[in-house]
Amino acid sequence: xxxxxxxxxxxxxxxxxxxxxxxxxxxxxxxxxxxxxxxxxxxxxxxxxxxxxxxxxxxxxxxxxxxxxxxxxxxxxxxxxxxxxxxxxxxxxxxxxxxxxxxxxxxxxxxxxxxxxxxxxxxxxxxxxxxxxxxxxxxxxxxxxxxxxxxxxxxxxxxxxxxxxxxxxxxxxxxxxxxxxxxxxxxxxxxxxxxxxxxxxxxxxxxxxxxxxxxxxxxxxxxxxxxxxxx
Numbered sequence: 001x002x003x004x005x006x007x008x009x010x011x012x013x014x015x016x017x018x019x020x021x022x023x024x025x026x027x028x029x030x031x032x033x034x035x036x037x038x039x040x041x042x043x044x045x046x047x048x049x050x051x052x053x054x055x056x057x058x059x060x061x062x063x064x065x066x067x068x069x070x071x072x073x074x075x076x077x078x079x080x081x082x083x084x085x086x087x088x089x090x091x092x093x094x095x096x097x098x099x100x101x102x103x104x105x106x107x108x109x110x111x112x113x114x115x116x117x118x119x120x121x122x123x124x125x126x127x128x129x130x131x132x133x134x135x136x137x138x139x140x141x142x143x144x145x146x147x148x149x150x151x152x153x154x155x156x157x158x159x160x161x162x163x164x165x166x167x168x169x170x171x172x173x174x175x176x177x178x179x180x181x182x183x184x185x186x187x188x189x190x191x192x193x194x195x196x197x198x199x200x201x202x203x204x205x206x207x208x209x210x211x212x213x214x215x216x217x218x219x220x221x222x223x224x225x226x227x228x229x230x231x
Contacts, residue, residue: 042142043143052076065207142190197221
């Protein structure tokens with residue numbers, strides 16, 4: 001009887017330990033961090049990419065807007081570079097222009113057989129290479145976002161993105177895009193992939209005085225680097 005009692009007691013202890021272990025397994029998963037911390041991680045992960053594909057589309061622009069309404073191409077974070085096309089209004093003419101930008105140097109092909117070096121501010125456009133500057137570019141907006149909050153999840157093609165919302169000061173937008181009411185405030189929504197990379201940035205606000213426009217930006221990480229050189 002004594003041996004049987006010891007066996008029963010031992011079994012009870014094992015059961016108790018098992019229940020404790022199961023209880024721990026069912027605890028809530030480790031915290032992902034605050035919205036600001038999650039966005040900072042998504043920013044860092046994207047900036048480590050060898051290269052990214054980039055698209056920009058604007059909606060709600062006033063009829064007399066001057067500048068870039070769309071863009072498509074490839075960007076590098078090191079060094080800040082871009083190669084692709086811009087839909088822009090140049091000298092009263094709207095069209096698609098080929099652009100190569102490496103750091104501070106911007107080259108454009110618009111009704112010309114080759115590329116010509118330009119100052120993009122002349123056309124009310126940002127230097128597209130600077131959009132990929134980790135200190136002052138697109139991803140830097142995360143560090144300037146006020147009151148970031150997790151908004152939920154949305155379907156994006158075959159992916160599900162976690163979205164975060166916040167506010168961005170007008171001067172930060174104007175510094176980046178060359179356009180934007182500096183005294184205004186912009187609504188921003190970030191989309192983050194399951195791999196914790198920044199995928200989308202949607203900015204809505206006074207890009208032009210007296211109107212509200214929306215700029216949709218998409219960045220997709222590439223596995224291999226892309227060469228972008230001055231023409």
